Amino acid sequence: MEFLKNSEGYISGEEISNKLGVSRASIWKHINALKDEGYEIESSPKKGYRLVNSADILNYEEIKRYLNTKYIGRTFYHFHHIDSTNTKAKELSRQGEIEGTVILSESQSAGRGRLGRVWCSPERKGIWFSIILRPDIDPVQASKITLIGAASVYKALESMGFRECKIKWPNDLIINNKKVCGILTEMSGELNKVNYIVMGIGLNVNIDQNDFPEELKHIATSLKIEKGEMIDRKKLLGEILNNLETYYDEFIHSNSIDTTIDICKKNSILLGSEIQCIDRNNIFNAKAIDINPEGELVIQLKDGSIKNIISGEVSIRGLYGYVE
């Protein structure tokens, strides 16, 4: 692949075969596999092979030039189809796969939201991936990881010109009152030890209105729908992973998520509004007033009392803004 990318024009089968020490037949097989992946490669019996167009796929080969991370995304599993990247990431975590490993699939048949809800993930239209983290923290701190994810995606979108995006604490990103990204963090831990955390991020990038099932059309959007043009998924993924490493490192090394909190607060869709909180037993209204340094949502109840909510404890619905 590198050969084809680095050569301006045609490169002959013989040249590749000499340099790599492989047979012409095996090159031919490899070229066909690349074509199947979506790379456009011209072959001429006399001149050899020429890469016409890189495929719009998010494998390591394609995204590495956008990465300036040390460990996040440096081990990279790429799938064309999978049930759920979170499920795969958990399986790999159990087998000992290292921190920073990314599992990405071009499509998911059983992508998940919270509480087992389905996440719609059409092929090559979004960025559907999970990351394995192994922080040496108390399990109660794990919910901070979701906020780190939200801040990372937010900043990546901002750098690509999306200024209208809002963060709905703790795990969704919203544009024009519609969900554009969801984050699902799952943890395996013991009483005072995290074994691993898997954070799944689903970002709707080049989804068209008609790709959404009927029930999502009014509550979901994509970057393409908002901007009216295709968005470069490779660059965007690179930005997200770069940000993730920056904010996660800050958390691990200084035990603070101040930068993350700052981003989540400044761009929150909830703060200052009336919200509806749904926990296992009841539904109540409150006003969202702050996100504290621990990443908890601070709410004020009708009787004036103040309560801190840990992410994952309750579902939040905006009463006047974003309505699911």
Ligand code: ADP
């Ligand atoms: P919430 O945090 O809002 O309670 P979840 O994080 O559980 O929701 O996400 C799952 C829900 O998101 C689904 O029930 C569905 O309504 C919605 N959804 C599913 N796929 C998508 C998508 N690609 N884009 C936006 N919303 C989606």
